[in-house]
Amino acid sequence: MTGSLRERWTSGRSLRFRVTALVLLVVALALVVIGVAVDLSLDAQLRRDQQSRLDDRAARAGLLVASGTTGTALVDAVDGQGIRAVLLDASGRRVVAPADDPGPPGRPPRAGPGHGRPGGPDLARTVTVPDGTRLLLSVVPGENDAVLARLRVVMTGVGAIGLGVVAVALLAVVRVALRPLDDMTELANDIAAGDRGRRLHPERTDTELGRTAAAFDGMLDALETAQVRAEDAAAEAQRSEARTRRFLSDAAHELRTPVTGVQTLAESLVRHPDADLARRERIATTLVRETRRAGALVADMLELARIEDGAPLERREVDLAELAAAEAERTALLAPALTVRVEGPPTRVWADPSRVAQILANLLENARRHGPAGGTVRLEVGTDGDQGRLDVVDDGPGIPEQDRERVFDRLVRLDDARTRDAGGAGLGLPIARALARAHGGELRAVDNDTVHNDTVDNDTMDKDTVANDRGARLRLTLPLSP
Structure with a gap:
């Protein structure tokens, strides 16, 4: 049942309406509680005031009786200001009553609220007179009711006005507080329309x-x-x-x-x-x-x-310069006309030595194929940050800048005119780069730092010619040993 009521309450109603209605309900309940508390507190205070006045009139009546005042004079002296005085005989019938008392003379006084006695036991006092009569002091019935009725009317009006003000204020406050939700809705619509770069x-x-x-x-x-x-x-x-x-x-x-x-x-x-x-x-x-x-x-x-x-790679700590020297010696045996020099200090890298040897073999074979007969290839070993570096530099025609990335594509040969036996299938460099990247390193073609000024006139030779005279420089980088 509770779930059904909640569904009926939330279905078809906006969040702004629900928040406003719930807050107004809480405020209304708070006002009712405050009104009831004020009503009860004021009623109790008025009763205490009545009791205080009764005690004062009873004390005054005692002083008058002690001074010999009796009968009508006694009643007139203590009656008034919300206190009613009635003189009763021994049988409880009226002897003297105020002029505005509704009961006729001789009739017993009407019972007030509480225990069948006039005004109740806490709102009545009795003073004994020496002539056998009794002076009954009680509050005027309905005195507090008029005050409480006016208070309730005032509180109801003020509460209604307050609820109206709170409702208007809530509408404005909730609108401002829930504006981010409207922004989110607008943003979602804009994103759905294609504007996907916006954010809140x-x-x-x-x-x-x-x-x-x-x-x-x-x-x-x-x-x-x-x-x-x-x-x-x-x-x-x-x-x-x-x-x-x-x-x-x-x-x-x-x-x-x-x-x-x-x-x-x-x-x-x-x-x-x-x-x-x-x-x-x-x-x-x-x-x-x-x-x-x-x-x-x-x-x-x-x-x-x-x-x-x-x-899988079988990595261990190896000396890149030592691997380069071993591959240079192997190349010298296979191609005696080619001069291979190794330069640089020992450089410890974390690599698979057989795979690194395969990379160097492919690079040296590439340099042998594209370099002049009886040419020279330099293997320059060093470090570059946290990487070991090995440059293979030949004195061949070089690699034009626009082809320095294409040479690593599969089955690519820059010189389409050369014979297939001389040029190979075009897989040596792609295999070497794949092995370098498998180690976490890289293989790329870079600018050659060595420029032959005695043979190249920079003012008259174009860029491609200068690059060709420099030869090719292929740079291998591998992680240094930890």
Whole structure:
């Protein structure tokens, strides 16, 4: 039943109306309680005043009786000002009464309120007269009722006026107090219409509405952040899908050449089984080479996929300069015409040494392919903040600024004219960058700090020419050992 009443009360009514009605109800109840308390207090005070006056008149009557005053003189002396005096005989009948007493002479006095006695036991006094009569003093009936009735009329009028003033004041105060809710409604409508940058920004957050507004702003920020993240994720998914499609297309194109060559060579062997031995050996050698090219490309693609899927790393503290020296020695054995120098102090990094060696091998192979025959490659080791740094610097044609990020894309070769054997499949640098990022580091192409002033005239050479004369500088960064 209570729930049904609450539902009927709250359904279809605004919060402003409910707050105003509830406050007015509380104020009305408070006024009723105050009015009842004032009424009872005033009634008790008036009764105490009547009792005090009765005691004074009884004392005065005693003095008059002691001085010999009796009969009508005695009654007239103490009657008046809300006190009525009646002289009774021994049987209780009137002997002398005031002129305004409603009862006829000889009739017993009417019983007042309380215990059947005139005026009640606390509002009546009796004084014995020596001639056998009794003087009865009592309050005039209804004296307090008139005062209390006027008070009740005044309190009712004042209460009604007060409730009206409180209602008007409440309407204004509640409107101001609930204005943040109107602001929230307006803001919600604006956001629904597309204006999603607005916020409430409450001045105080230690109040209920302030906390609500702050929570509302926080919710909007969270929703907007989630939307931005979702949009970024969708865009990244689209870019990833485009990269995947491009990668598959390029991979298919790269594999087409060696597979076609293998197919052609195999068909040649089948069609000419009686060819001379030298021709058969050349075909077999070429067949093996094409097969290795296809196998190497597939192996690189699988390696890149494993790295991006989070292949585990066996990290430990290693010396980056020592790894660079070991890889330089290996390269010198494979390419004796290439000069590799290692520069820099020992630098302890937290990394998988075999994976770092793979990164360096790819970088040195890239420098060997693009540098001049008999060129020089420098491995410069150092630190950069909390990262260990290794720069691979060659004296080749360099990387134009607009291509310094593109060279790390899969299957990208900047020189489309060079042979595939010389240029490789374009997966060495992407694998090296993926391994660097798996360690929490980075691999990027940066400006070469070494400018050959004796061969380059900065006033006459354009930017690309200067960059080419500088050579390429690939910078590897890895976390320092903790």
